[in-house]
Amino acid sequence: MNIAVIGASGEVGRMMLKVLQENEIAPDSIDFYSSAKSAGKQIKFYEKEYKLKELTEESLMKKYDYILMSAGGNVSKKFSPIAEKYGSNIIDNSSAFRGDKTKPLVVPEINGGILKNYTGIIANPNCSTIQMVLSLYKIHECFGISKIVVSTYQAASGAGKKGIEELELQEKGIVNPKVFSKQLFENVVPKIGDYLETGFSTEEMKMVNETHKILNDYSIDIWPTTVRVPVLYGHSESIYIETNSKFTLDKIFECLEKSENVRLADGDVTPIDIAGSDLTFVSRIRTFNNKSLLFWNVADNIRVGAATNAVRIMMKHMELNG
Ligand SMILES: NC(=O)c1ccc[n+]([C@@H]2O[C@H](COP(=O)([O-])OP(=O)(O)OC[C@H]3O[C@@H](n4cnc5c(N)ncnc54)[C@H](OP(=O)(O)O)[C@@H]3O)[C@@H](O)[C@H]2O)c1
Incomplete structure (x- = not known):
């Protein structure tokens, strides 16, 4: 070969x-x-x-x-x-x-x-899409996802070596942003990619279009907000979904346990905890009812993503x- x-x-x-x-x-x-x-x-x-x-x-x-x-x-x-x-x-x-x-x-x-x-x-x-669909595909198979609202917390390394260098320089007091649209050190930047006429960014539309294509379901209503945070490695996501059929939390846990390369984790998982792993970590699963669900999703963007x-x-x- x-x-x-x-x-x-x-x-x-x-x-x-x-x-x-x-x-x-x-x-x-x-x-x-x-x-x-x-x-x-x-x-x-x-x-x-x-x-x-x-x-x-x-x-x-x-x-x-x-x-x-x-x-x-x-x-x-x-x-x-x-x-x-x-x-x-x-x-x-x-x-x-x-x-x-x-x-x-x-x-x-x-x-x-x-x-x-x-x-x-x-x-x-796209990195944010991969870790999201990995956590959702079995739930989608079991209950049919009708809506996703996702907010990302994306590491500087998502912008490559230039992104890492810029964050490290800003830590040393050199703050001119070039790779990111605003200073990232001690800050949070709610813009990744370029803004489109609709107000969504190119990164946000990747999450919409790629999720539809991978899950082969163009009916899912997807609302993303993509945000850069001053983290070097590891993307986090807050994911809210609504399903077509009613679920129980036990069944959701079962779906996640069957999802390949996804780990159901206790407590608050952070990017530093999972750096270097090839798994996507799901934690903080919450619901008020049996048709909508909220959870925290973390993965190493350079590896999994x-x-x-x-x-x-x-x-x-x-x-x-x-
Ligand atoms: N970082 C992430 O989390 C992530 C996740 C998913 C997808 N991606 C995608 O993966 C790709 C690479 O990202 P990265 O983060 O690795 O970027 P990077 O750290 O900036 O690396 C870019 C690489 O491309 C090479 N390159 C640039 N221009 C070239 C040319 N004309 N011919 C041949 N090689 C050239 C660079 O070589 P030199 O050393 O010579 O400049 C370097 O090896 C991008 O399309 C990015 O969107 C990145």
């Missing part, structure tokens, strides 16, 4: 290398790509040192079994179709192809089956297609 990792010097890229090794995936050959900025730097994979190469169109004019792509939307739009033309499977962390009806948008635990006999670009969903899901997509594709 031959693999390429594009954006290997980034937050998600470096984590994907870690997750590949944790899952003991040892390709016969592997290439690492970045922009010209990091090209030439060394990267370690299974105790061996590799040199990062600058990505060019020629780099992808051969068939890779899998390309793990995490270099942003514009890079993906330009390079993924070239790789697809040469017969490669591209697992793309950007939003470039998530809305494309011809490309699967995959959380393997939920809809991984659609990868059977598929070759080409596979979209990895990106790298781990990408590697899980690859493993599911391998399992289904030999």
